Amino acid sequence: MSEPMLRLEGVRTDIAQYHILHGVDLDVPQGQVTMLLGRNGAGKTTTLRTVMGLWKPRAGRIMLAGRNIAGQDPAAIAQAGVALVPENMGIFANLTVEENMILAAVSGPIDPARLDWLFTVFPPLKTFWKNPAGNLSGGQKQMLATARAMVEERRLYLIDEPSKGLAPAIVSTLARALRDLKAKGATILMVEQNFKLARALGDQAAVMDDGRIVWAGPMATLAGDAGLQERLMGLSMEGHA
Amino acid sequence: MVRILSGDGPRSAVLSLIVAAIFLALAFAPFLFPGSRALETAARIAIFIVLVASYDLLLGYGGIVSFAHTMFFGLGAYGVALSTVHLGRGWGALAFGTLSGMVLAVVLAFVIALFSLRVRAIFFAMITLAVASAVAVLVSQLSWLTGGEDGMNIQIPRELTPAFRADFEIFGTRITGRILNYYLVFVCCTALFLLLLRIVNSPFGRVLQAIRENAFRAEAVGYRVVIYRTVATCLSAAVAALAGSLFAIWLRYVGPDTTLSMEIMIDILLMVVIGGMGTIWGAVVGATIFVLAQNYLQNLMGAAAEATAGLPLVPDLLNPDRWLLWLGVAFILSVYFFPAGIVGRLRSGR
């Protein structure tokens, strides 16, 4: 494998006067799922938001398929092929499910075959197609947010903690959908606290602490080494597993 | 001296000189500048300094934009007028009118603040604009009570009218009731100005500024933002009403155009921004420059318009009636480039 789809080099991000990222170096290989792990406040969400352009990095390079996108405007980064499922889902509550999806299809009308696929992986979307998104339950909103990112093929999917606060049944629906997406050859960078889900989906893993990547390598290595897990993430991870 | 100024002096040599000059000129105006027009201008400057400074408490220190400041000003003025009409000429009537105007202003300010600040600070600007306009329309319509568009003449104690002449002279100028009236205005305005200076330098004033900088953090630290803003609104309204009472007593007349109009509100806004928001001293500079410009700039523009009479459009732009155009441009530029106004410039250039 030659060049990674996404490469972060020494990325530093400040929010107001606070330094959040202190030089993040990270490779996201093409066609694989990279899991971004770490305790709360380690800078995982900030890393995703910085890649998306929602925070501007103070220093460092963000290479998307060999081109530096650091400091660009989020719309330009989206057009370069990056999709985001944000932590708070970013659903437009006053718009219907359909309208949310139409908006997400930036390049034109939604491809019917793609939509059929999304309906199979997320059946509630079909049921509530004409309903305001604000009326959906939490799990359905998460499905909509994920489906929105998947409505067109993108180079890179950034997915921020999709399992947060959801019941196991929904989490497995999401996991199936993401596995489907991965099977289509997608590149995914995903933040996840639920280690069971992370282990099931991830090819690569990167662990963050205090605004830096402290360990990166194959997920299998991390999953097979309880001592390493313990050392990197402490006991907090076990609670979720 | 430092204590009188609440430890918050002009803090700039040039500014100190300017303020001292303005103070001395106002203090000795009846003797320095003979003629009733000069005295008129001096009294107007003194009253507007207080009015603008009270507005600065709200805008510059509280970060709240109000368009109802003239309404409070007018309440004070109409309070005096109505009380002298119904209670007759006398000191008691003046005091009662002043006090009731002030109380009414505070109550109204409290109600408006309660409604708008509770929700969003920007509602305040819109709601005050609507309420103040409605009150201005109402006052000009209720002619049986307020004299309508014509306004009302005010009977003040004889000792304050030009008809009263004292038996002695100072610096060769005979002391008249008019001069006594001027000193009533001057002393009251000086006291009110020092009071405002004290308020903004008190712990209350500092919290207000902290809220202006970051309302969210101030709330998190434990200050009730709404309460502080409401109190600031009420204080500012009270001082504005007092200034209005003084203005009515000085003019011996009150009408919608002299106290309630939107034009005066815009004048206040211009004075505070050009003088310097959040400095209190900006009110002194801003009001003085503005009131002088109102007379002087228009003459200058008239001359310039005549000189350019041959050109297209230019004489129209320089027409003396269009002086607000140029002040408006100056206003926009100063919001962009000198948000701390003249005072801020002088202080940083020291």
Next chain:
Amino acid sequence: MTAAPDHTPILQRPSIRVRMEPWLPVLLVPVLVLLGFVSIANPSSWLTLTVSGLAMGMMIFVIASGMTLVFGLMDVINFGHGAFISFGAFVGVSVLIALSALTGAPSLMLNLLALLAAVIAAMAVTGAIGWGFERVIVRPVYGAHLKQILVTMGGLIVAEQMIHVIWGPKEIFIARPEMLKGSITLFGATLEKYRLVAVGFGALVFIAMRLVLRRTKIGLIVRAGVENREMVQALGYRIRRVFVGVFIAGSALAGLGGIMWALYQELITAHMGNEIMILVFIVVIIGGLGSVEGAFIGALLVGLLQNYVAYLEPKAALISNIGLMVAILMWRPQGMSPVIKV
């Protein structure tokens, strides 16, 4: 957050009270009309007042819609919006005066042609001024409400003065086009023709605006942007461009409202915009900042109340609208239909 409903894809039907909640404000309009009917006690006067109230409401809505969207989309509060009303009125009236041959002719076609020319001119000029206003006045002060209010107020002062420079300091009288003069009688009520036209035209603008907002992608972007600007950008839309477009459209609509108002009053002054803005602010506040539907309902309420009260007790008209605002803010502190901000 419970997950139970996810397994059974049936939306729990909320109680009727919950489902009616968003529609309550809509009901206020017929309630007010009914109240007017009862208190005026004279059906023909009531009909006349209702039509002029609706006409006034429609004009205020045309003006307020742009203002509320500009706020919703970019959090920009434009106190200079009134300048566009005045400019629209002056440009439109100038065109109508220049085309007096058309407006004076007893032909509806020619009259409407002149009117159309005036409307297009007014909207084009105010749209262009809006574009400049956004670039020069508003753009440097994004995110700072205090400066926005001050600077846009300064822009208003300058704009009003420019009207004096261009058109002179005097008010201008304007006669309505020949075929829109006079009135018709319906059920014994005298209804001015122009007011009926204004009601129809205002309704048309509302329907067109709703169609754009509901059925086009631009409309979707605007509605989504009012809710969550950041996510719209993350989807790949340049919200700034959309905003400039909305600002221009909003300014042009204010200009349209200006020319409509000019023909309603048959008199224009440089500060007319600022006077109308008082009602516009009330409408925008009670409608809920950012909500076009709320502004529509609010505008109808304000227009109707203004006319009913002016008939019953002329001096209380403006105060009654302040009372309406207070009552609605007590009921819903964010306005009638606030847009849910994420």
